[in-house]
Amino acid sequence: MSLLAALRKLFGASPAPVEPTAAPPAPAPSAFEPRRHSVQCIGPHGFHRMAYTEWGDPANPRVLVCVHGLTRNGRDFDDLARAMAPHYRVVCPDVVGRGQSGWLAVKDDYQLPTYVADMVTLIARLNAETVHWVGTSMGGLIGMLIASMPDNPIRRLVLNDVGPVITVASLRRIGQYVGMAPEFPCFEAAEAYIREVSAPFGRLSDAQWRHLTETSVKQVEGGWAMRYDPGIGEPFRKMPLLVDVDLWPVYDAIACPTLVVRGAESDLLLADTARQMGERGPRASLFEVPDTGHAPTLMSPAQIAPVRDFLLAGRG
Template identity: 30%
Template structure:
């Protein structure tokens, strides 16, 4: 398979797969100093409109939300953040990639961008950071969307994701990277894969390619184990949240079961759930159109009430 970067433009790809958008927004690359690190984020849309903060999953980047950002930018001011060690953000010199540090980064990010009150949308790791931030900063959050993450996860699904992330550090070509992702998610279209890979990969001086994140993250992630005490604390965190919350699960997710999703919503104070068909754990890239359609009523409701 031959990949032509010229044909991987975001707007062309979005039009091909039917992403709903009315204006060809182009994101502005920005950087901000947070806790001694320069963090990168993408800014979309009109700053005068309500702000949505997008938080990506482990080993992903702000560009993982590009299709979603393009669609949301018609109605919202969108800030898609690269967590420390991810995308174009600085790597931590002392290898500090704890969830607590990422939460602190987010707290300072919202303050320094003067964007509160915000709508938080977080996938996987980003969902965890998002709901922990929300619980600790209730007055700064309008509403919260948690995507396919919960205190209780399916170990088989977690291990499958880890195996993919830890499989290989370097690739000889973009084509090889696309093939690797296609083997992981064979139901994604070629246009989706090429557009995603082109924005989440970097080429090194020797010609090889890698994903845009600190390799230290892979080692730390392989050692990370959630204890029963951790899970209990996360449940209590979710139970404390008062803002309107939407839990989004992929119908084919092997990370969060339907039963866990229902339990999470029942334990929260003001939550509802929705399932996106044709999507696994990585809902926003597995079925971006389905995801956008699933959150639209929730977002509209927040500004009608």
């Protein structure tokens, strides 16, 4: 028996207290799970909040920004983000008025200049000197505008089913539903609506349609509603839809390597426009998705692979 133990026995000392075992540290957030953040932006009529989802190592200097289409949100890129998270800090904003972002008080501010300014604020928040960019439809237009400017931060650009010519036929089709969605009595009715208006996305699994619905709607009193401000349709419908929109001067000013992803049946990015995009400006590479219109979802391995390979070919 040790001297200390003998003394405790002799004088009736109570046993030494047992130090409580420290709780194990909480596990660090997985790089393959989304993290939600937001940033304050300034527009023509005051401040607004833009939400964004982040994946991957937040200390990774390689940043990939993925921006969605007109009525969509940043969670559209979940599958692409998981695939790219080992290589990038992936950031998927909800453009103002969509998803988890705030709504603008003045609906006429839902315009590309507002969105471009917001993305510049986001890139500054990320402390990123350069970025790679994936933009679907409207998100591609935002990327084109930024990439066309001198001293811009975009080093590689993916344009998903969008280019310098926006057909009047596609604008009229989109105008029939943007900002016009009804309230739905149940989740299943909301999913049926999304399947209908998004039918050009092509063949998706039930799980994929459910994901797109879960991230696109919210519960409201009496049912479900789309998670975007109906006011985003106001400036859209004020545009005179008489001729195609021509942005060739913007595209021709782009100097970074560019990949165009086109739905083979797209009514927004025509085959001839995509061909010309490979012959002028940045001379984009082209990947066409069969049996798909506007726009490919970049959810399947077959659609993700060419985007991943193009982005990882660049070191900047």
